Amino acid sequence: MMPYRRRRMGFCTAVVFATGLFSVSAGEARAAESGKGTTIAELVTKAKKETTLRAQWGADTLDGGPGLQKIVAAMNKKYGLNIQPSFTPGSNMQGMMAKITRELTAGQPASSDVYFGNSQSMLQAMENQPLMPMDWRALIERKFLPEPGFDAIVPGNIGVAMASTLVGAIYNSNMVKGSDIPRKLEDFLNPKWKGKIASTPYAAGFREFAMPELLGKEKVVNFVKRLSKHIAGLIRCGETDRITSGEFLMLALSCGDQEVNIAERKGIPLGYAIMEDATISHTRYGAVPKNSRAPNAAALFVAFLHTPEGQKLMWDIDGLDFHLYPESNQKKKLDAAKAKGAKVVISSPQWLNKNKHYDDTQKELEKILRGEAS
Amino acid sequence: MEAVLRMPRQFAIRLRTSPLLLTLAVLPMLVILILVAALIWISFQTGIVGTPKAIYTLKNYTEILGDPFVLKVFWNTLIFTLATTFMALGLGLPIAWLTERTTMPGKGLVYTIMTLGLLIPGIYTAMGWTFIAHVRIGLLNRWLMDVFALERGPINIATPVGMGLVQGLNLTALAFILTAQMFRAMNPSLEEAAKIHGMSFAGTVRRITLPLAFPAILAAMIYMLTIGIATFDVPAIIGLGNRIYMLSTYVYLKANPPDSGLPQHGVTAALGTVMILLALLLTWWYSQVLRQGHRYEVITGKGYRPTLIHIGRWSVLAWGLIALYFLATKLIPLLLIAYAAFTPYLAPPSWEMFGKLSLDGFRNLNWDLFWRGLYNTVLLVVTVPLITLLLAFCISWLIVRSRSRMRYVLEFGAFLPHALPEIIMAIGALLLALFVLPKFIPLYGSVWLIAIVYVISRLAFATRALNSSLLQIHKELEEAAYTAGLSPVRTSWRILVPLLRPTLMSIWIWSAILVYRELTVAVFLISQESITLPAVIWSYWFSGAINQAAAVTLLMTLVLTPLILIFWWFGRRQLMAES
Numbered sequence: 035m036m037p038y039r040r041r042r043m044g045f046c047t048a049v050v051f052a053t054g055l056f057s058v059s060a061g062e063a064r065a066a067e068s069g070k071g072t073t074i075a076e077l078v079t080k081a082k083k084e085t086t087l088r089a090q091w092g093a094d095t096l097d098g099g100p101g102l103q104k105i106v107a108a109m110n111k112k113y114g115l116n117i118q119p120s121f122t123p124g125s126n127m128q129g130m131m132a133k134i135t136r137e138l139t140a141g142q143p144a145s146s147d148v149y150f151g152n153s154q155s156m157l158q159a160m161e162n163q164p165l166m167p168m169d170w171r172a173l174i175e176r177k178f179l180p181e182p183g184f185d186a187i188v189p190g191n192i193g194v195a196m197a198s199t200l201v202g203a204i205y206n207s208n209m210v211k212g213s214d215i216p217r218k219l220e221d222f223l224n225p226k227w228k229g230k231i232a233s234t235p236y237a238a239g240f241r242e243f244a245m246p247e248l249l250g251k252e253k254v255v256n257f258v259k260r261l262s263k264h265i266a267g268l269i270r271c272g273e274t275d276r277i278t279s280g281e282f283l284m285l286a287l288s289c290g291d292q293e294v295n296i297a298e299r300k301g302i303p304l305g306y307a308i309m310e311d312a313t314i315s316h317t318r319y320g321a322v323p324k325n326s327r328a329p330n331a332a333a334l335f336v337a338f339l340h341t342p343e344g345q346k347l348m349w350d351i352d353g354l355d356f357h358l359y360p361e362s363n364q365k366k367k368l369d370a371a372k373a374k375g376a377k378v379v380i381s382s383p384q385w386l387n388k389n390k391h392y393d394d395t396q397k398e399l400e401k402i403l404r405g406e407a408s
Numbered sequence: 409m410e411a412v413l414r415m416p417r418q419f420a421i422r423l424r425t426s427p428l429l430l431t432l433a434v435l436p437m438l439v440i441l442i443l444v445a446a447l448i449w450i451s452f453q454t455g456i457v458g459t460p461k462a463i464y465t466l467k468n469y470t471e472i473l474g475d476p477f478v479l480k481v482f483w484n485t486l487i488f489t490l491a492t493t494f495m496a497l498g499l500g501l502p503i504a505w506l507t508e509r510t511t512m513p514g515k516g517l518v519y520t521i522m523t524l525g526l527l528i529p530g531i532y533t534a535m536g537w538t539f540i541a542h543v544r545i546g547l548l549n550r551w552l553m554d555v556f557a558l559e560r561g562p563i564n565i566a567t568p569v570g571m572g573l574v575q576g577l578n579l580t581a582l583a584f585i586l587t588a589q590m591f592r593a594m595n596p597s598l599e600e601a602a603k604i605h606g607m608s609f610a611g612t613v614r615r616i617t618l619p620l621a622f623p624a625i626l627a628a629m630i631y632m633l634t635i636g637i638a639t640f641d642v643p644a645i646i647g648l649g650n651r652i653y654m655l656s657t658y659v660y661l662k663a664n665p666p667d668s669g670l671p672q673h674g675v676t677a678a679l680g681t682v683m684i685l686l687a688l689l690l691t692w693w694y695s696q697v698l699r700q701g702h703r704y705e706v707i708t709g710k711g712y713r714p715t716l717i718h719i720g721r722w723s724v725l726a727w728g729l730i731a732l733y734f735l736a737t738k739l740i741p742l743l744l745i746a747y748a749a750f751t752p753y754l755a756p757p758s759w760e761m762f763g764k765l766s767l768d769g770f771r772n773l774n775w776d777l778f779w780r781g782l783y784n785t786v787l788l789v790v791t792v793p794l795i796t797l798l799l800a801f802c803i804s805w806l807i808v809r810s811r812s813r814m815r816y817v818l819e820f821g822a823f824l825p826h827a828l829p830e831i832i833m834a835i836g837a838l839l840l841a842l843f844v845l846p847k848f849i850p851l852y853g854s855v856w857l858i859a860i861v862y863v864i865s866r867l868a869f870a871t872r873a874l875n876s877s878l879l880q881i882h883k884e885l886e887e888a889a890y891t892a893g894l895s896p897v898r899t900s901w902r903i904l905v906p907l908l909r910p911t912l913m914s915i916w917i918w919s920a921i922l923v924y925r926e927l928t929v930a931v932f933l934i935s936q937e938s939i940t941l942p943a944v945i946w947s948y949w950f951s952g953a954i955n956q957a958a959a960v961t962l963l964m965t966l967v968l969t970p971l972i973l974i975f976w977w978f979g980r981r982q983l984m985a986e987s
Contacts, residue, residue, distance in 0.1 A: 100772055122934075122935070123948060124947070142842065232649070267566075268649060272952035275954040275955065278755050405477075
């Protein structure tokens with residue numbers, strides 16, 4: 035009996051794997067069909083058969099559900115579509131990339147039809163290939179301003195940059211004023227802030243500062259070890275409520291200044307400081323998962339955010355736009371930082387990929403910040 | 409099992425020829441076994457589990473057992489669980505005693521307050537207590553700092569003990585329910601004898617009341633320890649941001665890593681296996697305590713009637729304790745959550761902030777998400793209790809009426825979910841739905857995956873309650889129905905269901921309430937299509953949108969009101985006692 039049972043088990047397992055593999059290859063086939071040599075007009079035609087665009091990212095990203103509704107409404111108007119947006123708050127950008135990858139591996143549809151991520155998650159995507167290759171240069175009808183050493187298209191055409199934001203510190207402007215506002219990394223270690231400030235669980239900013247072109251690993255690891263003993267906790271970049279409430283007085287460092295851009299308009303007491311040591315322009319990417327249930331609407335969503343009205347809408351709802359467009363507000367901020375003589379690097383997966391130890395460094399910094407390593 | 413009587417041959421034959429009943433009873437056992445087996449299988453894998461890329465190894469176990477940080481997590485969990493149990497019993501036990509054994513007035517109101525305690529989700533108390541006792545922004549701390557000119561708030565809930573006390577407040581109502589019935593049934597003759605012999609009140613409590621109540625207290629304690637090991641909401645809301653990790657939040661981090669790493673399912677499964685072992689150990693202890701229960705029998709004879717202790721003016725103090733509990737766990741957190749829902753951004757309450765209150769938080773709410781969450785929650789509240797009842801009825805009927813030795817296996821299987829932390833069942837179900845069942849049974853991302861885990865996790869409670877009630881119904885009634893030619897289904901429907909109605913109703917309402925407020929399972933299994941209301945609140949909170957989390961919590965409280973009314977309608981006191 036046993037051999038028969040084993041054979042049966044083996045057969046069942048084979049069927050499970052075969053089914054999974056088939057569904058993955060089917061997804062890839064659809065990806066190829068949707069992506070190669072497609073024009074906006076073709077995407078519009080195909081998107082008319084797609085009724086819903088499901089999106090999952092942080093509730094603070096692109097203003098969550100209300101933001102998605104505004105963007106999709108404007109996209110529908112521009113392209114003559116009737117896509118219904120459906121938003122669910124999700125994990126952080128890298129967490130969502132991991133989820134989409136896991137779902138693709140298991141032959142499941144993606145939780146989010148369109149992906150909105152950062153350079154780190156795009157680096158993950160380059161390794162695991164869960165995103166649909168598309169001819170983004172053809173789909174984006176505007177020309178980018180030249181930026182030496184930076185390519186907006188992710189290798190393999192799996193994503194395209196569409197916004198940028200400068201890394202710095204967010205602080206409660208009612209409680210941190212004048213000379214207390216941090217200007218250098220060392221300012222965070224002022225005894226005054228001990229047990230009152232926060233960092234991020236994913237070492238935002240520090241993971242890039244550790245790259246050889248900026249401050250170098252040794253210096254940053256040593257600094258983060260001291261910082262870890264100084265902070266009261268770890269919060270995510272969007273958790274600015276925990277700064278306005280006074281739970282934490284500062285966030286060292288934040289993923290970008292978009293929350294503060296919005297807060298200033300609403301009179302919310304938040305301030306932003308860029309470090310004189312160095313800064314990074316974090317890049318936000320758009321992409322379409324291979325297992326997206328609405329790949330055409332998703333590609334149009336990304337393409338729309340590159341149009342002048344898309345860029346303005348993104349600035350209005352989330353304080354983000356792309357510095358490679360001449361009208362960009364972020365371009366002005368970046369130019370100002372460069373003019374002050376700050377060391378500035380534009381983050382991209384290509385840049386991160388140059389340093390083979392980047393991923394390990396990030397994990398090491400995270401462990402230090404969590405208190406797992408001293 | 410002494411009460412299990414021999415079945416007539418005709419009855420036994422019917423049992424054998426009832427494949428539907430057997431299938432319904434055995435199906436949940438299979439699901440439980442598959443969940444546990446999947447978890448153990450995955451605990452030996454690294455890489456992308458469930459695929460040919462996976463590598464079989466013991467590394468996950470060496471990693472969790474050899475890492476000092478994991479040992480610290482275990483230590484935090486232990487402290488948290490002990491503090492939880494201490495707080496829950498420290499408040500719940502005296503309130504139960506006061507309600508059942510004394511002449512304290514307004515007992516109906518006490519049951520009402522404790523009912524509210526059961527209905528309100530733990531996430532709500534955790535959010536409220538962050539505003540009350542956070543070391544920097546907590547109102548209580550700010551007041552103490554102002555009054556005593558302190559530089560730092562003296563109370564810190566962002567510690568394992570602090571979080572345990574908050575979770576203990578959440579479980580006070582449960583401790584009350586678990587012990588109130590015991591106090592009600594306690595034979596007062598020993599206490600009266602002690603009083604006649606001149607023993608003081610304190611001596612009577614110490615030497616008579618507490619020893620008699622010991623098994624019930626110990627059982628409640630073990631039950632709460634089991635819950636404490638896997639609690640997610642309070643450690644997540646208060647602990648994650650403050651770098652205080654418990655087993656549940658550590659598992660969450662490994663399953664949802666903040667960095668570029670893939671989820672470490674092997675490590676989470678290995679942790680889950682360890683958690684199962686811990687919970688099994690506690691459950692074994694629990695069953696030993698229950699078996700020894702007969703040594704402490706507290707009811708004697710049919711004519712017994714407990715005598716109440718006159719507490720006179722002390723009832724004012726007793727009501728003070730109950731009022732304090734109500735204020736600390738319900739009213740103040742609710743007021744602070746309401747404040748957070750109406751503020752444009754989160755800041756400590758002040759006249760300036762009160763001037764800024766508006767409805768913007770509600771206007772900007774993602775209503776589509778709210779309705780989706782509500783729809784799924786209502787769907788689960790309606791279906792899960794019904795399915796639980798159906799399966800539990802089949803299992804209990806077989807356990808009580810069958811003479812087969814297999815009934816012991818069924819009994820063990822039905823009690824097993826009590827030993828499986830919900831978080832572990834959720835992870836097992838997630839991995840199973842992702843990697844094993846995807847095409848045969850497309851459950852991933854569906855609300856039915858959550859429903860299955862909810863049903864399984866409620867089975868232990870439902871079968872225990874039904875076993876007791878079925879034992880009290882003599883089989884002659886069913887035999888008469890069979891003789892009259894009724895089928896097993898019609899016999900159950902016409903004879904057993906009417907007789908069991910109070911118990912069935914009690915199980916239904918309890919299951920509905922627990923489903924309504926459940927977060928731990930949902931947080932691991934939700935998707936676009938299956939998100940529940942507590943998970944919506946958690947998603948907002950975790951994304952930093954605290955105002956929106958507070959707004960949804962307020963709306964959820966409004967939706968909760970009909971459920972509270974139903975609970976009251978069906979006679980809260982009797983139902984709770986039977987539970």
